[in-house]
Amino acid sequence: MTDETAVLAPSAAGSERPAAEGGDRRQLWRSRRYRWDLRWSPYGFVAPFFLFFAAFGLFPLLYTGWAALHQVELTDPDAMTWVGLRNFTRLWDDAFFWNALRNTFTIGLLSTVPQLAIALGLAHLLNYKMRGSAFFRVAVLTPYATSVAAATLVFVLLFGRDYGMVNWVLSTVGFGPVDWQNGPFASQVAVSTIVVWRWTGYNALIYLAAMQAVSADLYESAELDGASRWQQFVHVTVPSLRPTIFFTCVVSTIGATQLFGEPLLFNGGAGATGGSDHQFQTLGLYLYEQGWVNLHLGRASAIAWAMFLILLLIAGLARLLRRVSR
Amino acid sequence: MRSLRAGKPTYVVLGVFTLGSLFPLVWTAVAASRNNTRLAQTPPPFWFGGNLGHNLSVAWTDANMGAALLNTVIVAGTITAGTVLFSTLAGFAFAKLRFRGRRPLMALVVATMLVPPQLSVVPLYMLIAELSWTDRLQAVVLPALVGAFGVFFMRQYLVHALPFELVEAARTDGASSWRVVWHVVFPAARPAMAVLGMLTFVMAWNDFFWPIVALTQNGSPTVQVALTGLGRGYIPDQSVIMAGALLGTLPLLLVFLVFGRQIVGGIMQGAVKG
Numbered sequence: 183m184t185d186e187t188a189v190l191a192p193s194a195a196g197s198e199r200p201a202a203e204g205g206d207r208r209q210l211w212r213s214r215r216y217r218w219d220l221r222w223s224p225y226g227f228v229a230p231f232f233l234f235f236a237a238f239g240l241f242p243l244l245y246t247g248w249a250a251l252h253q254v255e256l257t258d259p260d261a262m263t264w265v266g267l268r269n270f271t272r273l274w275d276d277a278f279f280w281n282a283l284r285n286t287f288t289i290g291l292l293s294t295v296p297q298l299a300i301a302l303g304l305a306h307l308l309n310y311k312m313r314g315s316a317f318f319r320v321a322v323l324t325p326y327a328t329s330v331a332a333a334t335l336v337f338v339l340l341f342g343r344d345y346g347m348v349n350w351v352l353s354t355v356g357f358g359p360v361d362w363q364n365g366p367f368a369s370q371v372a373v374s375t376i377v378v379w380r381w382t383g384y385n386a387l388i389y390l391a392a393m394q395a396v397s398a399d400l401y402e403s404a405e406l407d408g409a410s411r412w413q414q415f416v417h418v419t420v421p422s423l424r425p426t427i428f429f430t431c432v433v434s435t436i437g438a439t440q441l442f443g444e445p446l447l448f449n450g451g452a453g454a455t456g457g458s459d460h461q462f463q464t465l466g467l468y469l470y471e472q473g474w475v476n477l478h479l480g481r482a483s484a485i486a487w488a489m490f491l492i493l494l495l496i497a498g499l500a501r502l503l504r505r506v507s508r
Numbered sequence: 509m510r511s512l513r514a515g516k517p518t519y520v521v522l523g524v525f526t527l528g529s530l531f532p533l534v535w536t537a538v539a540a541s542r543n544n545t546r547l548a549q550t551p552p553p554f555w556f557g558g559n560l561g562h563n564l565s566v567a568w569t570d571a572n573m574g575a576a577l578l579n580t581v582i583v584a585g586t587i588t589a590g591t592v593l594f595s596t597l598a599g600f601a602f603a604k605l606r607f608r609g610r611r612p613l614m615a616l617v618v619a620t621m622l623v624p625p626q627l628s629v630v631p632l633y634m635l636i637a638e639l640s641w642t643d644r645l646q647a648v649v650l651p652a653l654v655g656a657f658g659v660f661f662m663r664q665y666l667v668h669a670l671p672f673e674l675v676e677a678a679r680t681d682g683a684s685s686w687r688v689v690w691h692v693v694f695p696a697a698r699p700a701m702a703v704l705g706m707l708t709f710v711m712a713w714n715d716f717f718w719p720i721v722a723l724t725q726n727g728s729p730t731v732q733v734a735l736t737g738l739g740r741g742y743i744p745d746q747s748v749i750m751a752g753a754l755l756g757t758l759p760l761l762l763v764f765l766v767f768g769r770q771i772v773g774g775i776m777q778g779a780v781k782g
Binding site: 212215216219221223224225227228230231232234235237238239241242243245254256259260304307308312316318319320321323324325326327328329330331332333335336337339340344346347350379383384387388390391394436439440443447466469470473479482483485486489 | 594760
């Protein structure tokens with residue numbers, strides 16, 4: 183608006199000046215502005231993302247590597263002492279690190295595999311024509327709306343050793359009480375259950391979306407060949423969903439390596455140790471313990487890099503598997 | 509799509525899944541309506557007691573839930589507004605505008621989705637400590653104000669939902685880029701903006717890892733951080749803990765009750781095109 187008045191002003195004041203010249207200049211200015219706009223405004227539109235990403239994403243990412251080579255204490259983050267690779271060599275000799283790595287792996291397996299398997303079956307059922315399909319979809323997604331904190335606190339009660347609902351049900355069908363919080367394997371199953379509960383519905387919807395994109399012709403020809411529903415599921419649905427299954431595997435694996443809130447809060451009063459004997463301490467929790475309980479930010483950075491390297495390793499393995507299976 | 513009808517077994521199995529999904533939430537309310545003594549008895553309670561009001565008020569005052577809820581509304585609201593606005597702008601540029609570096613920049617956006625948040629948590633903490641932002645809400649808001657998923661989501665939507673002709677027509681009429689955004693892009697993107705907004709709000713409300721690093725229970729906690737305080741046994745009463753959990757979950761459950769179908773649609777849409 184201000185540009186327009188600025189251009190119009192002289193021609194209105196100096197009446198001798200021919201109107202055409204003002205029009206030309208205005209035209210020129212407009213087309214220049216138009217080209218300038220066309221050229222640069224795309225960058226204006228993407229700039230906020232990249233500015234914020236540079237400040238809060240890229241810079242920290244690179245700086246983690248630098249911090250991992252230093253001794254840094256949480257109490258005085260400005261004082262950094264160069265220690266080279268010592269944070270990494272310590273990690274290598276650290277029994278708690280390997281313990282956390284092992285736990286992350288087993289809890290990851292215990293949560294990801296049932297989660298995706300159940301989600302696939304659930305999606306298959308949701309794909310049928312039925313009454314109240316919208317209700318069922320929203321209902322199975324509801325756990326997704328529940329926070330890690332709220333969900334874990336409830337499951338702590340449900341998995342209580344003496345008065346918990348799970349053990350009560352188990353005892354009524356004739357099994358002894360299980361110590362869900364202290365048993366090394368039982369506690370990992372319990373933590374995994376929380377993950378499965380929160381994410382199965384979400385994954386089921388992703389599979390459902392992919393199932394609806396599968397062409398009906400495939401099913402018709404399978405039916406003509408006399409395939410049962412189960413055979414159709416195994417030989418038509420699952421192969422058609424392979425890219426989606428791969429995608430959810432990757433996403434769930436990334437999620438599993440970062441597992442943090444569930445083991446933190448499953449641990450009654452003890453905090454970041456992941457159980458009295460570290461029996462369900464994950465890598466994410468161990469990072470938090472090193473950085474914000476033991477105040478060693480440099481070591482926490484080294485753990486972060488170790489986690490990243492493990493993810494890269496998994497990604498590499500997945501690629502390899504994919505190429506082999508093709 | 510197939511038109512196979514569901515038989516009775518399908519309804520039964522789905523009913524069981526629905527029960528499994530909803531039971532822990534319902535039972536949160538059941539436990540919140542009892543007292544600690546009753547929760548330490550077998551069999552555990554299955555139905556509501558009369559203690560809900562008392563437990564809610566204890567949780568409200570002792571864990572400072574009122575302030576925590578307000579903080580969370582501010583945090584999640586700002587993150588949602590920022591993410592939706594910036595994602596729409598960037599998504600539009602990547603979907604419909606030509607500019608140098610478009611492809612590599614989009615590849616960079618997608619690549620950022622793969623970086624785990626743990627990798628940047630230490631320097632991010634050092635950064636906000638340097639800025640004296642610890643325990644301030646901007647420490648949680650600013651790093652989450654943009655997200656690669658949002659840009660990706662809006663781009664995928666606008667590629668199909670916004671015809672080139674519409675943008676060209678507005679251009680021919682002499683509209684500047686910003687006018688095009690206001691009069692053409694925003695109206696066309698509105699359904700996707702709504703879905704992205706809801707998904708972002710749910711994620712921001714439930715975010716846990718970074719808030720617990722950046723905020724403390726005694727400063728200006730979000731609901732999730734306040735719940736951690738409850739869980740760590742500052743208040744050892746289990747029924748009060750459940751009341752707190754209920755308070756932290758209820759607002760989102762209400763969102764779900766109203767917009768559940770749209771959220772389901774949004775997740776499925778993002779999945780197919782993703």
